[in-house]
Amino acid sequence: MKLSHEDGMYTLYSMQRSGNCYKVRLALNQLGIRYRLVEVDILKGETRTPEFLAKNPNGHVPLLEVAPGRYLPESNAMLWYLASGTSLAPEDSIDRAEALQWMFFEQHSLEPNLGSARFWLTMVKGGRELQQYSLEDWMEKGYQALGVMEKHLKGHRFFAANHYTIADIALYAYTHVAPESGFDLTPFPSIRSWLKRVANQPAYITIDWRPTVMMIAE
Numbered sequence: 033m034k035l036s037h038e039d040g041m042y043t044l045y046s047m048q049r050s051g052n053c054y055k056v057r058l059a060l061n062q063l064g065i066r067y068r069l070v071e072v073d074i075l076k077g078e079t080r081t082p083e084f085l086a087k088n089p090n091g092h093v094p095l096l097e098v099a100p101g102r103y104l105p106e107s108n109a110m111l112w113y114l115a116s117g118t119s120l121a122p123e124d125s126i127d128r129a130e131a132l133q134w135m136f137f138e139q140h141s142l143e144p145n146l147g148s149a150r151f152w153l154t155m156v157k158g159g160r161e162l163q164q165y166s167l168e169d170w171m172e173k174g175y176q177a178l179g180v181m182e183k184h185l186k187g188h189r190f191f192a193a194n195h196y197t198i199a200d201i202a203l204y205a206y207t208h209v210a211p212e213s214g215f216d217l218t219p220f221p222s223i224r225s226w227l228k229r230v231a232n233q234p235a236y237i238t239i240d241w242r243p244t245v246m247m248i249a250e
């Protein structure tokens with residue numbers, strides 16, 4: 033069954049500062065899809081309550097309620113669901129596979145390093161001391177991932193299908209805020225140009241932008 037975006041308002045459980053949640057808010061905005069937003073504070077343990085775990089046993093945001101009682105976790109799965117049938121989700125089989133390739137790369141090589149460094153350095157008091165050894169590893173592996181992206185972007189304007197897709201949205205989320213946790217993007221000129229291209233896309237919103245209809249986490 034294909035759910036129609038027009039039929040009901042989706043509910044997105046999201047934390048404003050989270051890059052994974054930002055991906056979904058950005059896509060929803062660019063696709064012109066209305067939704068209710070439930071702000072969830074992971075630092076207060078709100079993803080670990082019995083009520084939240086009943087919705088997502090993995091205890092993570094973002095989480096999208098696509099129909100009453102039907103919950104979709106995983107940011108990149110949400111991007112595919114929401115963008116399906118639009119130019120943001122390539123249909124040609126090799127373009128689609130390449131978009132997927134970059135979205136798996138994002139979850140395996142980029143987000144665990146850039147996202148973890150950002151979480152501990154910008155959101156947790158004393159995080160630098162607590163994660164001293166992991167941080168070295170996250171920085172090293174994060175720079176490796178940025179190197180792979182730089183190499184690709186030297187010869188391509190976007191990551192897949194020769195145009196802006198959900199692969200760009202997925203990779204943009206943590207890359208554009210990488211300097212907040214000490215990553216220096218100066219040696220990556222192609223990444224910096226791509227970041228500008230993404231920020232110039234229609235209906236682009238920043239990570240701080242909030243929709244006007246907002247619910248309070250129950």
Ligand SMILES: N[C@@H](CCC(=O)N[C@@H](CS)C(=O)NCC(=O)O)C(=O)O
Nearest residue numbers: 050052074079091092093094106107
């Ligand atoms: N692979 C997941 C990762 C989601 C994730 O790590 N969410 C973090 C916030 S960015 C979270 O909810 N952490 C709360 C917790 O672990 O309790 C996705 O892409 O959606």
